[in-house]
Amino acid sequence: MMWVRSTFRPFQQLRPSVSLFRSYSSSAAAVQAERTIKDGPRNDWSRQEIKDIYDSPLLDLLFHGAQVHRYAHNFREVQQCTLLSIKTGGCSEDCSYCPQSSRYNTGVKAQRLMTKEAVIEAAKKAKEAGSTRFCMGAAWRDTVGRKTNFNQILEYVKEIRDMGMEVCCTLGMLEKQQAVELKKAGLTAYNHNLDTSREYYPNIITTRSYDERLETLEHVREAGINVCSGGIIGLGEAEEDRIGLLHTLATLPSHPESVPINALVSVKGTPLQDQKPVEIWEMIRMIATARIVMPKAMVRLSAGRVRFSMPEQTLCFLSGANSIFTGEKLLTTPNNDFDADQIMFKMLGLIPKPPSFAEEQVIEAENYREAASGSA
Numbered sequence: 001m002m003w004v005r006s007t008f009r010p011f012q013q014l015r016p017s018v019s020l021f022r023s024y025s026s027s028a029a030a031v032q033a034e035r036t037i038k039d040g041p042r043n044d045w046s047r048q049e050i051k052d053i054y055d056s057p058l059l060d061l062l063f064h065g066a067q068v069h070r071y072a073h074n075f076r077e078v079q080q081c082t083l084l085s086i087k088t089g090g091c092s093e094d095c096s097y098c099p100q101s102s103r104y105n106t107g108v109k110a111q112r113l114m115t116k117e118a119v120i121e122a123a124k125k126a127k128e129a130g131s132t133r134f135c136m137g138a139a140w141r142d143t144v145g146r147k148t149n150f151n152q153i154l155e156y157v158k159e160i161r162d163m164g165m166e167v168c169c170t171l172g173m174l175e176k177q178q179a180v181e182l183k184k185a186g187l188t189a190y191n192h193n194l195d196t197s198r199e200y201y202p203n204i205i206t207t208r209s210y211d212e213r214l215e216t217l218e219h220v221r222e223a224g225i226n227v228c229s230g231g232i233i234g235l236g237e238a239e240e241d242r243i244g245l246l247h248t249l250a251t252l253p254s255h256p257e258s259v260p261i262n263a264l265v266s267v268k269g270t271p272l273q274d275q276k277p278v279e280i281w282e283m284i285r286m287i288a289t290a291r292i293v294m295p296k297a298m299v300r301l302s303a304g305r306v307r308f309s310m311p312e313q314t315l316c317f318l319s320g321a322n323s324i325f326t327g328e329k330l331l332t333t334p335n336n337d338f339d340a341d342q343i344m345f346k347m348l349g350l351i352p353k354p355p356s357f358a359e360e361q362v363i364e365a366e367n368y369r370e371a372a373s374g375s376a
């Protein structure tokens with residue numbers, strides 16, 4: 001079982017009186033959290049099982065999300081990632097939520113790829129501010145036919161990794177060979193969100209398919225790069241779609257190492273400009289359910305955090321979130337104030353999660369073993 005390589009500890013060894021909890025609560029969240037803690041991560045979730053967890057009474061769901069979180073992670077550690085848009089706007093895709101699509105009139109101006117000096121400078125600042133992961137985003141459909149830009153990005157990856165930071169990219173769809181090159185350059189993780197359920201997806205994007213998204217995740221995984229994939233809530237989807245998204249992620253052959261949970265930040269000019277803002281309770285349901293069904297993943301409280309107060313964010317951390325984006329902006333939309341984040345960390349007793357390269361080495365070794373057994 002994969003979870004032997006983490007800090008995940010079998011529950012029985014630690015707390016034989018787990019059944020005590022059951023006498024007060026037998027919600028699906030309680031039952032499945034106990035099972036997750038006892039048996040470790042699993043990939044055979046049924047959609048109904050996830051729905052039952054998601055529909056559990058909120059306080060129970062939150063409590064059991066917190067319980068799984070504490071067995072799978074150091075609950076005080078929160079990963080701080082800085083996301084920089086290295087190539088903004090002018091994107092050919094039609095993602096309905098995105099101000100960078102050239103199809104919508106949002107006032108975002110198309111820019112060229114940022115220079116190496118500017119990117120490295122931003123990475124240094126992020127590191128000084130306590131970030132351990134630097135993520136570079138480019139508003140592209142894919143990287144095919146962008147050889148010069150792609151080679152430049154490989155250089156950025158190498159240099160930032162040499163600074164002792166984890167490096168992540170989000171550059172659109174990726175071919176197999178490009179994933180291999182990014183891995184060689186030292187890329188830690190690749191972000192490619194599924195956004196929503198397979199069923200609701202065509203309401204949000206028509207220019208690339210759900211299967212193309214999954215294919216990119218497969219290329220990333222095969223190259224030995226950590227997978228970062230999650231979604232956005234508040235797109236007008238039903239709860240069933242949120243469950244569908246979590247079900248797809250939780251039944252991938254390996255769970256993503258990072259699962260960003262975004263709340264839509266509606267931008268004027270996009271087709272979703274009038275969407276009703278997501279409520280904190282919806283975020284808590286998503287985060288706690290993600291935590292129970294993908295216990296080892298870094299669950300990232302991502303876009304939309306800026307709208308949540310400190311007590312609201314506290315509930316998100318309690319229910320299982322352990323990663324945030326820091327920095328002034330999230331690509332083109334505003335993010336939380338740096339000083340406010342510092343105060344929040346101090347107030348809640350949170351500490352920044354150090355970068356982890358050891359896990360990558362284990363993944364590499366596992367991939368190697370799998371490849372070797374496959375070719376035998």
Ligand code: SF4
Nearest residue numbers: 091093095098101139
């Ligand atoms: S989300 Fe990415 S792919 Fe979609 S329009 Fe925005 S930049 Fe382009």
